[in-house]
Amino acid sequence: MKARRGELILKSKRELDLIRVAASTVSEILDELELLCVPGATTADLDAAAEAKCRERGVTPAFKGLYGFPACLCVAVNEEVVHGIPSKRKVLKDGDIIGLDFGVVYKGWYGDHARTVGVGEVDPATRTLVEVTRRCLEKAAAACHPGGRLCEIGRAVEELAGEYRFGVVRDFVGHGIGRRLHEDPQVPNYFDPHDRQVLKTGMVLCIEPMINAGTHEVRMLSDDWTAVTADGKRSAHFEHTIAVTDNGPEILSRSGFGAARAVAG
Ligand code: MG
Helix, strand or coil: CCCCCCCCCCCCHHHHHHHHHHHHHHHHHHHHHHCCCCCCCEHHHHHHHHHHHHHHHCCEECCCCHHHCCCCCEEEECCEEECECCCCCCECCCCCEEEEEEEEEECCEEEEEEEEEECCCCCHHHHHHHHHHHHHHHHHHCCCCCCCECHHHHHHHHHHHHHCCCEECCCCCEEECCCCCCEEEEECCCCCCCCCCECCCCCEEEECCEEECCCCCEEECCCCCCEEECCCCCEEECEEEEEEECCEEEECCCCCCCHHHHHHC
């Protein structure tokens, strides 16, 4: 069970059940955090709420302390792409968009999920960016069949984003997940024709397209965490934890199967 680098860890049905509880809990917490994304709220408020909701459900926030990240929740407002640090000074305004990226650990198993939500009234061009990014994830998830190729995931994202001339971020990729937040394989959001990896039943992947309204290029802020678009245009991010099963892809990060229910049941 101990992972060696480059080793793909296939999960049993029982292990998928545990990852489902973790990933579903993330979705349920984000359902509640979405309601708090209103003008005047700070990103620190959202982080504190995320931590409290983990305590209520008996799960552990996955990101805090990982690689030295100082908070529970990764936030990304407007031109921020991923990995923004929540702050009391970052106040949400009407028309902003915010990416909420969150993970928890349940009985040693990880779940990871992200979505981008609007604050108040969001302009139509931004709404299109967010909706297309969500559809990129949906299309990519549909490629997760046993026997399919991993590179089809990136192809699906790139094709749809390309129709809108949006930039597909290449500097950050999706990943396997299980006993650790980041396992092999890496899951790029672009098509790599040299990638011959084949998907197998029992793989669990986090697919997470990051789509920019303009250039795909990003740069890092001086906090060494926050990635922003190189041209200052907006960016959206969605992520699901997805199992490759004999019946096709199963999205594990859906609400309704979380830790509160698992404990009660
Ligand atoms: Mg992830």
